[in-house]
Amino acid sequence: MVIYGDYHTHTIYSSGKHNKKHATGTILENAMYAKQKGLNEVAITEHGFSHKLYGLQRKNLAKMREEIEEAKRKTGINILLGIEANIISSEGDVDLTEEDIKQLDLIIVGFHSFARAKSIKEFFKFFLPNLLGLKRKKDYERNTLALLKAMDKYPIDIISHPGINMPMYFDKVALHAKKTNTMLELNGKRIAYKPKDIEVIKEICPKLIISSDAHSAKRVGDIKKPINFAIKYSVSNEQIANMGKKIYFKNYKQN
Numbered sequence: 001m002v003i004y005g006d007y008h009t010h011t012i013y014s015s016g017k018h019n020k021k022h023a024t025g026t027i028l029e030n031a032m033y034a035k036q037k038g039l040n041e042v043a044i045t046e047h048g049f050s051h052k053l054y055g056l057q058r059k060n061l062a063k064m065r066e067e068i069e070e071a072k073r074k075t076g077i078n079i080l081l082g083i084e085a086n087i088i089s090s091e092g093d094v095d096l097t098e099e100d101i102k103q104l105d106l107i108i109v110g111f112h113s114f115a116r117a118k119s120i121k122e123f124f125k126f127f128l129p130n131l132l133g134l135k136r137k138k139d140y141e142r143n144t145l146a147l148l149k150a151m152d153k154y155p156i157d158i159i160s161h162p163g164i165n166m167p168m169y170f171d172k173v174a175l176h177a178k179k180t181n182t183m184l185e186l187n188g189k190r191i192a193y194k195p196k197d198i199e200v201i202k203e204i205c206p207k208l209i210i211s212s213d214a215h216s217a218k219r220v221g222d223i224k225k226p227i228n229f230a231i232k233y234s235v236s237n238e239q240i241a242n243m244g245k246k247i248y249f250k251n252y253k254q255n
């Protein structure tokens with residue numbers, strides 16, 4: 001089984017001040033490995049701007065676009081500029097402006113404990129319970145609603161590692177993902193779905209996407225974990241959006 005493209009990879013642009021090795025590849029290196037692994041496309045999706053440790057700096061977006069054009073010429077494969085934005089409030093706010101969105105080819109949104117909350121109030125309401133790993137009914141409800149609202153407010157293509165550090169009701173998320181044409185990720189490193197969750201997700205049938213979440217160039221296209229997961233739980237190839245097929249992202253105009 002071969003994926004058409006790996007749409008969730010990081011480069012040195014999201015290596016933080018505190019840990020320069022958080023991600024180690026350059027854009028060109030990620031593209032070279034993608035090509036070597038037989039992929040047709042790769043997306044560069046750095047951590048969103050409000051990530052306290054590894055967030056991309058806004059001023060680098062234009063520079064990244066230039067590097068992408070150069071790497072496309074050198075490797076001959078298609079490279080997209082995306083982002084792995086952060087959900088920053090229980091109201092579904094994400095750390096992207098309209099101006100940012102115009103500059104991006106695809107948008108991934110995920111929950112990251114080390115993102116800056118939209119406000120102090122939201123830190124206590126939304127971040128702290130998740131940081132503490134609380135799994136009360138109200139935590140599931142609040143998180144689920146936050147994600148549903150985010151899908152309504154923004155042209156989100158992919159929800160990254162659903163359920164990691166953010167417990168949620170997968171049935172409600174899957175229904176809304178299907179309705180809003182948002183893909184749920186089978187992440188190359190972390191998958192939170194329990195057997196009963198994946199059965200529900202298969203039945204509701206939103207699109208899924210397999211990606212590496214590579215933080216080094218050599219891990220680009222490394223999808224052993226999600227492939228094994230898909231095989232183990234008999235997820236059909238048709239449900240996986242990038243299984244041998246090109247994806248048309250909401251914001252991508254250059255197809």
Ligand SMILES: [Zn+2]
Nearest residue numbers: 084110160161
């Ligand atoms: Zn992530």
Ligand SMILES: [Zn+2]
Nearest residue numbers: 008010084213
């Ligand atoms: Zn990531």
